[in-house]
Amino acid sequence: ERVYLIRRGAVRLSRVYESGEEITVALLRENSLFGDLSLLTGHRSDRFYHAIAFTRVEMITAPANSVLRAIEEDASVGLLLLQGLSSRILQTETMIETLTHRDMSSRLVSFLMVLCRDFGVASEKGITIDLRLS
Numbered sequence: 078e079r080v081y082l083i084r085r086g087a088v089r090l091s092r093v094y095e096s097g098e099e100i101t102v103a104l105l106r107e108n109s110l111f112g113d114l115s116l117l118t119g120h121r122s123d124r125f126y127h128a129i130a131f132t133r134v135e136m137i138t139a140p141a142n143s144v145l146r147a148i149e150e151d152a153s154v155g156l157l158l159l160q161g162l163s164s165r166i167l168q169t170e171t172m173i174e175t176l177t178h179r180d181m182s183s184r185l186v187s188f189l190m191v192l193c194r195d196f197g198v199a200s201e202k203g204i205t206i207d208l209r210l211s
Contacts (some may be wrong), residue, residue: 086134110161131208
């Protein structure tokens, strides 16, 4: 029922399935949206996600109905939302490509490359991914 915009930091979205297994579905960074599924479906989703902060996070949050009103009043708000959703789709496609049809070492290397691109901080010693992952 709310939409969240990450202004600073990194967040992991996950789902817990009936088996008790928790699966990461997205790794989000600055200017990423989540909670926007209800905007598209028009009703409360039966999918529940856990949002875990990897770093200190600064977020802006708004009720979904306020975001819908803003979209109706100003098309540029809808365009920004569409850009955010497109970015999430591209991230999902990249993760699918990374995790399919490769051996474990190739998947790990590809995943680390994605993390470097999205969360890496360059220094003289190389690129640091300052996230606690398991």
